[in-house]
Amino acid sequence: MLAYVFVWAVGLVAGCVSGIIGTGSSLMLLPVLVYCYGPKQAVPIMAVAAILANLARVAAWWRQVDWKAVAAYAIPGAPAAALGARTLLSLPAGVIDSMLGLFFLAMLALRRWRGGVGRRLRLGELAVAGALIGFLTGLVLSTGPLSVPVFSAYGLSGGAFLATEAASALALYLSKVTAFRQLGALPASTLLQGLLVGSSLMAGTFAGKSLVVRMSPAVFSVLIDGLMLCSGLSLLWAAWR
Numbered sequence: 001m002l003a004y005v006f007v008w009a010v011g012l013v014a015g016c017v018s019g020i021i022g023t024g025s026s027l028m029l030l031p032v033l034v035y036c037y038g039p040k041q042a043v044p045i046m047a048v049a050a051i052l053a054n055l056a057r058v059a060a061w062w063r064q065v066d067w068k069a070v071a072a073y074a075i076p077g078a079p080a081a082a083l084g085a086r087t088l089l090s091l092p093a094g095v096i097d098s099m100l101g102l103f104f105l106a107m108l109a110l111r112r113w114r115g116g117v118g119r120r121l122r123l124g125e126l127a128v129a130g131a132l133i134g135f136l137t138g139l140v141l142s143t144g145p146l147s148v149p150v151f152s153a154y155g156l157s158g159g160a161f162l163a164t165e166a167a168s169a170l171a172l173y174l175s176k177v178t179a180f181r182q183l184g185a186l187p188a189s190t191l192l193q194g195l196l197v198g199s200s201l202m203a204g205t206f207a208g209k210s211l212v213v214r215m216s217p218a219v220f221s222v223l224i225d226g227l228m229l230c231s232g233l234s235l236l237w238a239a240w241r
Contacts, residue, residue: 015204048194053201054170061163072123074171077134084138085179
């Protein structure tokens with residue numbers, strides 16, 4: 001019972017953080033889930049919880065969803081996520097961490113450059129990103145930070161960014177969880193644990209909405225840049241240590 005309370009409390013904080021910057025809940029929850037349930041259960045539990053977390057963000061910012069961007073990203077991304085979930089990971093974990101870390105840092109530089117020249121991603125480029133990130137989402141625990149620079153480069157910010165990214169991620173995680181179910185990796189007990197964790201993320205998401213409403217676009221942009229910088233450096237450190 002203490003483990004459930006602890007996981008729910010961490011999930012509440014993680015949900016609040018992800019409700020403000022759009023991602024980060026998996027990075028905070030993974031060590032806790034691995035400690036409480038073991039590494040084999042952590043991934044499907046987090047996948048189920050991510051569905052509820054993204055549902056909460058969509059519900060909180062429903063009126064600001066950019067459905068064209070969602071369709072462009074999710075239509076190629078959802079089947080790619082299912083393919084990724086069925087693909088054996090052939091590359092060493094350190095190589096993947098290095099690639100993702102360098103991607104974060106490159107996208108941080110690209111965001112700064114695009115901000116200066118006024119160039120934004122188009123829907124076709126968003127679709128390509130959806131397919132690539134969707135496949136990676138099926139392979140690894142979470143690629144939420146990868147979608148942050150993509151939707152930001154598309155020109156979204158604040159509630160519109162949170163809602164559109166969440167609606168797109170929801171399609172990817174539904175596809176991933178369906179694949180887990182078909183592969184026999186999602187028994188009833190794991191599903192129940194995922195729903196428990198997801199409920200705490202949902203509560204935290206709504207708690208963070210009031211902070212986003214009062215946040216200026218400049219502050220939101222700084223938070224996104226900080227997230228990408230920390231994510232990139234932490235992944236490179238994990239790969240090279």
